[in-house]
Amino acid sequence: MEDAKDDLGALVWGQAEQRAAHGDASYVRELGSQLADRHAAAVEQVREYERQLAHVVRVLALTPSRDSLVQLLRLLDEKRPFTAGSNLAPRFVASLLAEHQHVSDLAATVFDRNEREPHRLDELRACLFHELVLRGVDVEQFPPLRCWLLVRPGWQALSWLPVQRRDFEAGVGFPSRSMHGSASGSGTGVPTEGRVDPPTPRTSERSALRDIATTEVHETIVAAVQAGDWGDCGAWVFMLDEAVAPARVPALLPTLPMPCVDGLSPTDRFEIAVRPVDEIWRLLFVTASMGGMHSSGVQGAYGRLWAWRSMAGLSGAPAGASADEVERHVRQSTWFHFEADADWFQNDIYDYGIAALSPDLRRIAVLAATDTD
Incomplete structure (x- = not known):
């Protein structure tokens, strides 16, 4: 079984059936045991990458500057990491952006729906739009936000919501996030x-x-x-x-x-x-x-x-x-x-x-x- 450490896959596909047919079930079981250990280590490594990636996204989102926004959007557009955990979901990233970035910078960067990526970040835009509405942003004061209402996908669930905050929606609470923590109640x-x-x-x-x-x-x-x-x-x-x-x-x-x-x-x-x-x-x-x-x-x-x-x-x-x-x-x-x-x-x-x-x-x-x- 020492060879399995060097090329475990070759042994699985090349010897497992033969060894089992000759009654060497313990050999096959040992292959499975080593595979399970490697799988567990790989899963933990993936989780660590997710945590690290989420932190990078958080740093860019929580650093108020137009350059941080540009680089964040480039990362999200090119690598599309939204499925790599809840802390990378568009709705979470949008919430971070609404909390820490200037509205004028958000309007000029996030809502610049160019031909290179006409729709890939639309879920992020839809979430961010309503995060801003809830925070009392006057959409009419920012042309890119007004334009979003014309190009947003009608099938998106959030398109049902009113585009202006109703008076009973004012004064709601939001979580407070920092680079390494958050608080809400x-x-x-x-x-x-x-x-x-x-x-x-x-x-x-x-x-x-x-x-x-x-x-x-x-x-x-x-x-x-x-x-x-x-x-x-x-x-x-x-x-x-x-x-x-x-x-x-x-x-x-x-x-x-x-x-x-x-x-x-x-x-x-x-x-x-x-x-x-x-x-x-x-x-x-x-x-x-x-x-x-x-x-x-x-x-x-x-x-x-x-x-x-x-x-x-x-x-x-x-x-x-x-x-x-x-x-x-x-x-x-x-x-x-x-x-x-x-x-x-x-x-x-x-x-x-x-x-x-x-x-x-x-x-x-x-x-x-x-x-x-």
Whole structure:
């Protein structure tokens, strides 16, 4: 087996079958053992290259200068390393650029869509565009950004989003990155403002209503939580027999047939607050963009998309609705943020519930999320 160290491949293809046929299975097993060791070493070497490459990209992205941008774009265009790990994904690189580079430099370099690479960096451009929009950049002030709206691929998922930041999207949080680290944080607790906790003891009678959420609606409602890779989530939709005033919703929610409130006794903690649209949107945006305890999220651009998707499902916007139509539904709904000491909510890391009452007061949609498996 010493020769295998010099030309293991030749032995695998030249002797394995013959040795096995002559009953020397231990020889073949030893070949496999050496191959497994070499494979493990090669995999670790690939991972190290990925870490090193990600750091090089990070250094270029976090060094504010037009030359750094030019060299970074050249590297990304020529080598196309986007598949070599999440820290090299276009959405992550775009987030770094939006955080550290000057908008004028980004507009002049990244959005210069030349003939040499007419589309290879379009995913990066799409993500960066919405990262900038979320940060309050006025697209009209930068001709290359205005031009991007004319040439961007219509099939790209982010093209559904509005090209101007809505007022309820302002003031969102972003992670803070440096050459060797990052910091981010989010709170999911029910605030004291707007509290409408129902008096205890609450009724122990369960509602006869039934969940009518289709698979499509369910997936739409939980979009932000799943994008953030949280531990668990659930979604339910109930059509009411009659119009229910917003003031009655806090007492109704704990009685609904939902796993997230199963086992909740009449005196167990159930905290709920009426919340403005911007607070609900920020909660969903942070959930998707920054992710849970064991996830880095999908960054700003896709965090924006999935927050809008979840709001669309909760507000009852029809399938295929435009952003303007979703916004109308969102603004006309009444929003609640709640927590409970039910078993489903672990109350260990991050947990929250969101409920939306439709403008006609006949539909209640609920999202529950926990970052504990």
